[in-house]
Amino acid sequence: MIDLYGIFLISRGAHAVFTGLSSVLALWLLYRMFSRLRRARWVEDTPTSKIRSAAQGLVELVGQVEAGGYAPLLSPLAGRPCLWYRFTVEELQRRGRNTEWRTVERGSSDRPILLRDETGSCWIQPAAAEVHPRQRRRWEGNRRWPLGNVVQTGVLGALLARRYRYTEEWLQEGDPLYALGWFESRGGGREATDAQSVARQIISSWKADYPTLLARFDRNADGQLDPAEWERVRAAAAREAQQQIRRAGEAPAVHMLVKPPHKNLPFLLSDHHEEDLSRRLRRQSGWSLAGMLLAGGLAGWLWLALLQ
Numbered sequence: 001m002i003d004l005y006g007i008f009l010i011s012r013g014a015h016a017v018f019t020g021l022s023s024v025l026a027l028w029l030l031y032r033m034f035s036r037l038r039r040a041r042w043v044e045d046t047p048t049s050k051i052r053s054a055a056q057g058l059v060e061l062v063g064q065v066e067a068g069g070y071a072p073l074l075s076p077l078a079g080r081p082c083l084w085y086r087f088t089v090e091e092l093q094r095r096g097r098n099t100e101w102r103t104v105e106r107g108s109s110d111r112p113i114l115l116r117d118e119t120g121s122c123w124i125q126p127a128a129a130e131v132h133p134r135q136r137r138r139w140e141g142n143r144r145w146p147l148g149n150v151v152q153t154g155v156l157g158a159l160l161a162r163r164y165r166y167t168e169e170w171l172q173e174g175d176p177l178y179a180l181g182w183f184e185s186r187g188g189g190r191e192a193t194d195a196q197s198v199a200r201q202i203i204s205s206w207k208a209d210y211p212t213l214l215a216r217f218d219r220n221a222d223g224q225l226d227p228a229e230w231e232r233v234r235a236a237a238a239r240e241a242q243q244q245i246r247r248a249g250e251a252p253a254v255h256m257l258v259k260p261p262h263k264n265l266p267f268l269l270s271d272h273h274e275e276d277l278s279r280r281l282r283r284q285s286g287w288s289l290a291g292m293l294l295a296g297g298l299a300g301w302l303w304l305a306l307l308q
Contacts, residue, residue: 022299029292033285039130039266040281046180051255052119054183058265061115061122061257065177065271068114068123075168076107077146078137082170083113084126086133089144092163101165104144115177115257122255124179124269126171129259132270132277133169140165171271178277181267182260185253198241203233 046060054061065083072081077089089105110127139146141164171177206213217229217236225233259267270277 019299022295026292026295026299029288029295033288033292037282037285038264039268040285043178043180043268043277043281049183050119051115051117051122054255056183056185058181058260059183059257061117061179061183063115063117063122063177063179065171065173065175066114066116066121067173068112068121070111072173073109073111075170077166077168080168080170082172084111084131084133084171085109086131086169088167090165090167091144092165104164113171113177115179120255122179122183122257124181124257125259126269129181129267129269131169131171132268132272132280133171134271135172135175136167136169138165138167171269175271176273178270178272179257179268181257181269182265184256184258186256195238195241195245198244199234199237202237202240202244206233206237 043060046058048062049055049059051061051063067083073083073085074080075082075085075087077087086108087106088103090101091104092099093102108127108131110125112123112125115122115124142162144162144164146164146166213233214223214225217225217233219229220226268277272280
């Protein structure tokens, strides 16, 4: 005898699961719509700065990407010389009568890159950034890690081996680079330095080698430092601190673009033109809106059906 009550419970359980999933999807697409739109507004409304005169904080920079003295990287899938890459390897998996692409490998490079304009250069850590590259390639093969650019898929390969799909994105030397992030400069006398704090650190390091400290400042050779001798220690440490501060001030400033310390501020990199990047972000916001309306409508219909 067919257990109609059990079938009813299973169908209502599946209905509830689909209702919850569609609701979560609608909320995520709503968030993505506003986040893409907010990034587009940041790109459009932030004025472009020159590296030499950029203020500390959120800035927009435009220049060319360089290796900064490093040898070019090789992308892991195609062996392409580049300065930054991101890749995805998907495997075609069969579940009953259905097939779908499942991600089995993904990653990106984390080596710093250099942005240069006509006034200076700035180091960027792309691993923490949201990167929108123009260079992108997708192809298929029958190896998890392809060898070069040769497409491995054929009729025999499709029958006897697994199918993989590869996607690779990259930035290459000399490409234009748009960057929006948190600008910081170190060195060049930019940091406020407390001379007394530096002097205390120097004295602490001297104390770690106390025999040498005694040999240098124990004038009466009694094996200890009296108040007058400690005063000479403090005076010598103060002179050393001033010398260290002066040398630090003479060092050239190093500029860096990093992830902003505040959660809602953007950190974007792209070799698209600024206007193209803005249109790309707005287009993503529009697609998210369309998906949110569809998922929201489905969720509403499922909720009504569930409550009946």
